[in-house]
Amino acid sequence: MTFCFCTKFNSDHFCVCDSQGVLINSGSKPTLRGNRIYSCGTFGLEVINEAGGLIENNTVFDNQYDGIALATGVHPQLRDNKVFNNHNLLEKTLAAGLCLFSVSGDRSFPMHDYYRCLTCLTSENNAVCYSCIRTCHEGHNTEFVRHDRFYCDCGAGLLKSSCQMTTPACDHQEVTNSSLSDETEEEL
Numbered sequence: 001m002t003f004c005f006c007t008k009f010n011s012d013h014f015c016v017c018d019s020q021g022v023l024i025n026s027g028s029k030p031t032l033r034g035n036r037i038y039s040c041g042t043f044g045l046e047v048i049n050e051a052g053g054l055i056e057n058n059t060v061f062d063n064q065y066d067g068i069a070l071a072t073g074v075h076p077q078l079r080d081n082k083v084f085n086n087h088n089l090l091e092k093t094l095a096a097g098l099c100l101f102s103v104s105g106d107r108s109f110p111m112h113d114y115y116r117c118l119t120c121l122t123s124e125n126n127a128v129c130y131s132c133i134r135t136c137h138e139g140h141n142t143e144f145v146r147h148d149r150f151y152c153d154c155g156a157g158l159l160k161s162s163c164q165m166t167t168p169a170c171d172h173q174e175v176t177n178s179s180l181s182d183e184t185e186e187e188l
Contacts (some may be wrong), residue, residue: 020108021045021063024076029053038062042108043069044086048149052076061085069111072146093131099165100129101155109149117142120159128154131165 021040024030030053037044037060044060047053048071056079060067067083070076090110093103104110115133116126119140127150133142136154153159155166 023048024051024053025049027051031056033057035059036061040064043067043111044083045069046111046149047071047074047076048111050074054079056080058082063087064089065110066090071111071148094129097131097135097165099131099152099155099163101152101163102166104151106151106156109151111147111149114145114148114150115142116145117154117159120154120161122159126153126159128152128159132163136161136164 020042021037021044022032022035024032024045024047027050029051032045032053033056035058037058040063042063043065044063044067045055045058046069047055050073052075054077055068056077058081060081060083063086065086066088067086068078068081089103090100090112093100094112100110100112113130115128115130115137117128117133117137117140119142120126120137127145128137128142129152132152132154152163152166154161154163157163
């Protein structure tokens, strides 16, 4: 089963949205073929929770976080997809040394490497982004958990220590215009 939280559809395009793109979830194995998935506020296409299927001949572009995101433990067949001109906002945020919470807040769950700080652990489900593990939790007992969807609990202020990497009002334009190129096209 495929879930799409897009707000706009038309006969020529599969997904034109300002929120999340296509989410393949919970062990489903759909065939997604020949679609244009673009202008999503997060990823164009996400595969999570042991989902899979065939993702073939799709064009995925102009999405804020990235084109196609695969969580740990998913194994879809990717064939001849054109993925290009995505804004890679998460990578740019981390390259700027900022917490992912600066971009996502608690309204979206960006897919990225998910760590846990055992020193600051307030719940087994707490997640910490790479920038915060390196800076806010330096010297703490930490562990990599998986590549998955989460927002950073350090940036959200849910851990024992205060986040040093979250800006009160992140300038998304500044991060979007950083030196990392988003012009590359890749075949997946």
